[in-house]
Amino acid sequence: MARFAAGDTVSTGVKAQMGEDSTDEQLVARAQAGERIAFDLLVRKYQYKVVKLVSRYVTPADAPDVAQEAFIKAYRALDGFKGNSAFYTWLYRISINTAKNFLVARSRRPASQDIDFTDAEMLGHSDRFSEQDTPDALLESEEIRDAVIATIRELPPDLRTAIMLRELEGMSYEQIADSMECPVGTVRSRIFRARAAIDERLRSLSER
Amino acid sequence: MIDERFSAYLDGEASPSEAEAVLSEMGRDPGLRAAWGRQQWLRSALRDVDTEAAYDPGFAERVARAIDDAGESPARADRVVSFPARRRWRTAASLAAAASVVGAVLLVAEPLGRDSSGMPDAGGTTLAGDDAGVPAVAVSGTPAGETRAAVNVARSNRAADHWSVSDPAVEDQLNGYLLEHNGLARGYGMSGATPSFLRVATYGQDTQR
Numbered sequence: 332m333a334r335f336a337a338g339d340t341v342s343t344g345v346k347a348q349m350g351e352d353s354t355d356e357q358l359v360a361r362a363q364a365g366e367r368i369a370f371d372l373l374v375r376k377y378q379y380k381v382v383k384l385v386s387r388y389v390t391p392a393d394a395p396d397v398a399q400e401a402f403i404k405a406y407r408a409l410d411g412f413k414g415n416s417a418f419y420t421w422l423y424r425i426s427i428n429t430a431k432n433f434l435v436a437r438s439r440r441p442a443s444q445d446i447d448f449t450d451a452e453m454l455g456h457s458d459r460f461s462e463q464d465t466p467d468a469l470l471e472s473e474e475i476r477d478a479v480i481a482t483i484r485e486l487p488p489d490l491r492t493a494i495m496l497r498e499l500e501g502m503s504y505e506q507i508a509d510s511m512e513c514p515v516g517t518v519r520s521r522i523f524r525a526r527a528a529i530d531e532r533l534r535s536l537s538e539r
Numbered sequence: 540m541i542d543e544r545f546s547a548y549l550d551g552e553a554s555p556s557e558a559e560a561v562l563s564e565m566g567r568d569p570g571l572r573a574a575w576g577r578q579q580w581l582r583s584a585l586r587d588v589d590t591e592a593a594y595d596p597g598f599a600e601r602v603a604r605a606i607d608d609a610g611e612s613p614a615r616a617d618r619v620v621s622f623p624a625r626r627r628w629r630t631a632a633s634l635a636a637a638a639s640v641v642g643a644v645l646l647v648a649e650p651l652g653r654d655s656s657g658m659p660d661a662g663g664t665t666l667a668g669d670d671a672g673v674p675a676v677a678v679s680g681t682p683a684g685e686t687r688a689a690v691n692v693a694r695s696n697r698a699a700d701h702w703s704v705s706d707p708a709v710e711d712q713l714n715g716y717l718l719e720h721n722g723l724a725r726g727y728g729m730s731g732a733t734p735s736f737l738r739v740a741t742y743g744q745d746t747q748r
Contacts, residue, residue, distance in 0.1 A: 350551020357558060367603070368566045374599040375576035379583035382593070395598065402602045403609070472593045476584050497550060498585045504552050523546035526578065530541055533577045537596055 350503065355418040363409055370409070374402050377419060381426045388430035397433050401426040475536050482532040486525050493518055494525035541574050549578055572599075 355376075361369035381401055386394040405425050412421050483491055489511070496507045504522075508515045547553040548561040565571045573596065580594050 352551070354548065354551045354558070357562075361562070366566070367606075368572070369562070371572065371599050371603055372565065372575055374602050375572065376579045378576075378595065378598045379580055382595075382598075383583075395593075395595065399598070399602050399605060403605055406602075406606055472584070475594050479581060479584070495585075498582055501586070504547075504550065519543065519547055519552065522550070523541075523543040526546050526549075527541055529581060530574055530577055533581065534574070537573075537577065537594070 352417050356414065359409070359412060359414070359418050362406075363412070370406055373418070377422060378402075380419070381422065384423065384426050385430040385433075388427070389433055393433065397430050398426065400433070401429040404429060475533065478532060478536055479529055482529050483525070486528060490521045490525040490528075493521035494529070497522050541571070541578075545571065545574070549575070 355373070358369045358373050358376075362373065378398065381398040382394050385397045385401065389397050401422070405422055408425070412418070483494065486494070492511060493507055496502045496510065497504075502510070504515050504518045507518045507522075511518065544553055544557040544561050545564075548558050553561060565575060576596055576599060584594075
């Protein structure tokens with residue numbers, strides 16, 4: 332495991348959001364250079380935000396498909412992203428437009444073409460509805476969230492404080508170090524250890 | 540298995556050399572990419588507590604498959620999605636309007652958010668307090684199922700934080716503006732910077748569930 336060395340960070344004096352934005356810039360640059368993995372990481376990073384965003388416009392059942400379409404559009408347009416705004420701001424606009432276009436397209440479709448879930452099951456076309464809803468693909472979010480919170484509660488206080496200040500409050504490592512009156516390297520270590528414990532729990536849940 | 544560099548990279552706190560190493564490892568290790576996805580879900584679930592962030596580990600694979608199936612590649616010029624300047628102007632105008640509404644709300648709501656000492660209520664996010672400064676939202680000893688209520692303790696326990704006017708229709712409309720503003724703020728990555736007083740924007744959501 333790599334050890335944290337003093338002076339080896341670049342953003343300890345910068346707001347956490349700026350650090351995350353610089354991560355995005357790096358991933359976008361790599362994706363624009365053709366690294367599919369970099370775009371994959373951006374998808375994984377923003378999928379929940381985008382699904383939540385488009386859910387304001389479309390039904391929860393349609394939201395994942397609309398979000399997927401938004402990411403595909405973003406991928407197609409990626410070379411046109413010049414970094415004049417944050418990546419998520421750009422993605423946000425694409426997502427909103429995709430959702431609105433979806434609604435327009437749906438409004439043009441005759442009502443008779445809409446198939447409800449029961450009909451689809453009877454017709455054997457339930458796949459399009461169920462891909463995200465099968466137990467193997469989609470775990471009960473509440474159950475997972477509860478398990479994660481329980482794991483956080485069981486953490487030693489210092490680890491719990493560090494991870495919550497980071498994840499819930501969005502504070503930078505330096506800000507956390509100030510509030511906890513400890514070195515930034517200690518904060519970094521605590522956050523990692525907390526995160527490793529939580530990830531272990533999450534991983535075990537997702538592999539059930 | 541995640542390591543400290545991965546964790547720092549996730550937070551935008553890794554050095555360039557560390558970031559390079561982590562990205563390289565993620566390129567080789569699907570398990571590490573899955574861990575990246577899990578941590579993003581965790582972040583979303585903890586920060587956007589009013590949202591059902593459905594855990595969906597297969598989403599990115601579906602997007603990748605769809606891109607492959609369509610033979611997509613990033614961007615030729617004729618396919619670039621562009622946003623006309625007037626839309627930017629409209630977006631800016633919308634944000635300005637939302638900001639002005641919030642400003643007006645603050646002028647009126649500020650006295651409601653102060654305790655007897657005259658200090659704004661921290662909404663459960665005090666940094667220096669019991670249990671080594673853990674925010675109340677993080678360590679209240681609630682059963683797992685009550686977590687959301689604990690996280691939202693500030694808004695759910697203090698009716699005085701809620702916008703209240705004599706006309707229910709006007710009240711609903713104002714809270715609608717606040718909800719929209721809150722969504723926009725989070726949408727623009729400002730969730731961590733959103734002051735606690737904006738939690739009034741969740742007014743009414745508890746009772747709608």
